[in-house]
Amino acid sequence: MRRIDETAGMPADEPFGIRSAPNQVRTADGTTLFVRDWGEGRPVLFLSGWTLNADMWAYQMEPLSRQGLRCIAYDRRGHGRSSDPGRGYDYDTLADDLAAVLAALDLSDVMLVGHSFASGEIVRYLTRHAARRIGRVVLVSPAAVPYLTRTPDNPVGVDAAVFERLREMLLDDFPGWAETGADAYFVPGTSRPIKDWTVRMMMQTTLQAALALSRIQTATDFRGALAGIAVPTLVVHGDRDASAPLDLTGRPAAALIPGARLAIYEDGPHGLYFTHKERLNRDLLAFAGAVP
Incomplete structure (x- = not known):
């Protein structure tokens, strides 16, 4: 297997991306992505979880941008303030969107930080585009890796019928489903306004x-790709994650990535970027090399 830390340069057909406005990048297929870019210093690019957008990272981007890091996040196609092209909801296109943002901002030595679904985007980007622009990777509450569906060679996975029932509920009442799951996404005592803010974002x-991303998240096998990652990687996962249980996703993912470090947050839920923001911010600063 080709190691995905190559530095020989990007292929001639590196995805087109231009900065079409101060907060916009246009991709090769004409999709416009909303991009937020705060601070100066080593670039940290945040990728949002399933159905979330750049706003979810506010409690990382604001403090870290004051502590020597350039913090960047964008809304995925069909999300938030980005355009709705009606297509491109596959890992190859999403990885190309990430490559377009990196190229448009001319970023290098980037620390990629991805929450939940975005773990798959990051792995596909490294597989598809190599790691010339990437210095480090942080997977926060990963929910797409290594492989979610139960198969004969993946007995710890979840039966595919469970995921189909989930999508039926989304199709029937997406707002109601999101509201019902808000409590388990955080921890007891999380404020009602934070839960409401998250549902509004979704x-x-x-x-x-939402449906297309759910399908590819549960159907894509990243096990082989994880074994080829050769950039420093930190996996952050809570031991009370109801959306992506530690033993299904974070722990086996860290075991498959050579040299990866697993940080387990006690009482951490899926939304630990908010509930455990102080610890996460310290870990991100340290892993970025911004503090001793």
């Missing part, structure tokens, strides 16, 4: 995108 994602 509702800024098209139903088409």
Whole structure:
């Protein structure tokens, strides 16, 4: 297997990306992505979880941008303030969107930080585009890796019928489903306004995108790709994650990535980027090399 830390340069057909406005990048297929870019210093690019957008990272980007890091995040196609092209909801296109943002901002030595679904985007980017622009990777509450569906060679996975029932509920009442799951996404004592804010963010994602991303997340096998990652990698996972249980995703993913470090957050839920923000911010600063 080709190691995905190559530095020989990007292929001639590196995805087109231009900065079409101060907060916009246009991709090769004409999709416009909303991009937020705060601070100066080593670049950290945040990728959002399933149906979330750049706003979810506010409690990382604001403090870290004051502590020597350039913090960047964008809304995935069909999410938030980005355009709704009605297509491209596959890992190859999403990886190309990430490559377009990196190229448009001319970023290098980037620390990629991805939450939940975005773990798959990051792995596919490294597989598809190599790691010339990437210095480090942080997978926060990964929910797409290594492989979620139960098969004969993946007995710890979840039966595919369970995921189909989930998508039926989304198709029937997406807002109601999101509201019902808000408590388990955080921890007891999390404020009602934070839960409402998160649900509102999810509702800024098209139903088409939500369903398509759910399908590829549960059907894609990243086990072989994880074994080829050769950039320093930190996996952060809570031991009370109801959305992506530690032993299904974070722990086996860290075991498959050579040299990866697993940080387990006690009482950490899926939404630990908010509930455990102080610890996460310290870990991100340290892993970026911004503090001793």
